[in-house]
Amino acid sequence: MTKTYLKASLASVAVLASLASFASAGAETVTLNIESWRNDDLQIWNEKIIPAFEKANPDIHLVFQPTAPTEYNAALNAKLSAGTAGDIITCRPFDASLDLFKKNQLTSLNDLSGIDKNFSEIAKAAWSTDDGKTTFCVPVASVLHGFIYNKDAFDKLKLTPPKTVAEFYQVLDKIKADGTYIPMAMGTKDQWEAATMGYQNIGPTYWKGEEGRKALVAGKEKLTDPEWVKPLQELAKWKDYLGDGYQAQAYPDSQNLFTLGRAAIYPAGSWEISQFKSQADFKMGAFPPPVEKEGDTCYISDHPDLGMGMNAKTAHPDAVKKFLAWLATPDFATIYSNALPGFFSLQSAKIDVKDPLAQEFLSWRGKCKSTIRSTYQILSRGTPNLENETWVATANVINGTQTPEEAAKHLQDGLDSWYKPDQK
Template sequence: MKRFRLHTAASVVLAAALALTGCSGGGGNEAKPSSDQGNNSGGNQAGGGQQVTLSMHSWRVEDTEGYAKLIAAFEAENPNIKIDFKPFKATEYNTILNTALQSDSGPDILQLRPYATGAALATAGYLEPLDNLPGISNIPKEVLAGATGKDGKVYGVPLTLSTTQFFYNKKIFDDNGVSIPKSWDELIAASKALKEKGIIPISFGAKEGWLLSLSHGVIAPASFTNGYMDKLLKGESDLKSPEFLKSIQRMQELIPYFPENFVGLELNDMRTLFATGKAAMFINGSFEMEGIKKLNPDLQLDFFPMPTDDGKQVITTWVDGSYAVNAKSKHKAEALKFMEFMTTKKFGELYANQFKMISPIPGVSAEDPLVNRLTELTQTNATPYLMIVHFSEGNPTTKKTLENALQGMYLNKLTPEQVVDEVQKSAATWFEPFKK
């Protein structure tokens, strides 16, 4: 399999933007991988000795069953190491984790938010550097960038490369003579045709803000033509540009094709509407495929990339989380052993097939053809999730500002013009290219 590329018009700028702040914990001494550790006090060497239980935290409650299988594979090879996997609700995870780390009661292994959010934990000294970890060099640098600090050190092993796109129900499309849209106008026409037949065109909810920036990440690239992304990242354009405004206007233009009372719907509602065949399309991430198929194994699930105004197609990508080691863990050698396992092709294949996700480990292919198609598109038609990769800093973050403003627009409290004003004001407080 080809190496992953986060394809943008400004790859050099992307690489610089991903060099996030970080510092080592544990008195500044970089931990060596388990194979270089030697014996711990009490004889707790990673490969043998008395049994150790590692705590492992995540924001993926829905993945508990799948993680049990991954952990079982690791424990079979490391019988002296047990892992206690404890997930939390995604919207509560950051607060719970930060509180635990600040009180020195954090987990041994923690799921790390990508880019700036995760890097903030490295800045605070909570994470152990992983540069000397066996296998880490097998992962492409542009993928490792999602967990890399400004000091150039790597603080997490990437779990997956996520994508966002339009999922659609092939049976509903075929039964109603609807074709895959090749332009924005065709998307609107398809939505109108479905609505006229009593079918909800797009399963969508505005209750959870992160879903709004995610959906915008899919819609926006359609209007980001003529090198806009490159100009934006260089500070030659901004977020009040006609291109960005058009992306917000299009988010508003889709309102007639959302479910009734969509402002009160959350992810579970959206997923259920689509999986049960009540809605024809679903804007969401590749991480939803497993859950959708569990709800309805017979669903004829497919996807299409976002058609752009210049006749192309793009799929939005980003490194969606890594796993890191707590710098104050009492069992670093054992935790690093699990990190090393995560860099192997065996883990990559287990993960890709269990969760129907794209593994960042080179050479891994999945049993699911949809996963392999998504993998191919990440190599040829990818564009970065703008708000996570480039605009996830600030207080509140520019990403969060966009989410709040879009919720305001859907409640008829803000116009698209006011949304872009709010977003630009946020970015101008910290985004260096805007300060030229």
């Protein structure tokens, strides 16, 4: 073998080795860790969501690493500060995530594929700056408010789901008069249900959803105005339909009363759907918050629950963006909405939801105007915290220890003590 041939052969081997090395490097799988508080979703992510993404993206491996909900915020903040947080951050709505963005721990997603095309401004509001110009988390899911009812009980008592407020009380009166069922299962011991499933459920009907909420933020409306006092006046009527001892009734007690068939109606968040279906042995239906009179526009609380964003310090920004862009597609929305009935995609595209009760909730988006909970954006940044104060005030109104007018004044006085609309 000549020296020239040997050199050529060795050079060829070197080139092939280099190419093999390059190909091997190019085929390496990137691992992305996902931070979340939804520890109850671990199985769904591992069995349904992650396999669907990895099938289409074999070069990216996802690891879902949830933390207990009560520990998530503190744990995430500590990890982000130490530089040990996962690549993908599951985002709480509004201020908690906005703070992370302001600290440069989450990145702008304005240039992400699908972020503008597939989501409305309302859908993005929970993960955007106050001026709406920058979105920093992909909206993933929301929960809807309304009323779940026992269909068997309604059939037995020959009742139909109410459409107007007057019909709502007629139904409650008939259930109460019959005596077989508690008309509505809700207690005031834990307070938050009175605000969340009561006030924020029926309130948008009176303050006209986003119109009223934005006017309140702008200082153009007050909590003492008639449209804000009216839902408190309605809640005051509820105490006659909640059954004996409702003041000492905790959230799990209310759930049990309904799933055991002892109550006919449950003021609900759609997150109850999966649990109720696994526990109740009767058929269920749902109806949206009743309107004041036939023909009125209906409003629903379509409240953002979680989004997902990119850790600004991730070593794999391109891979993270590929995953986040997938979250903005109808394919993901369909998988997620059917894996977790009652947690609805915030995408504008119509999603085919298989579960009948979840589909009933979802159908309201096509009939009613969506809004978010009135206390969540901007108005609970100070002390006293309007969200927490609303828990107490609404429970007091239902218990009869505070009049609707007194509660409204208390809430507005607290807000006035720190909130200046032009300085938000």
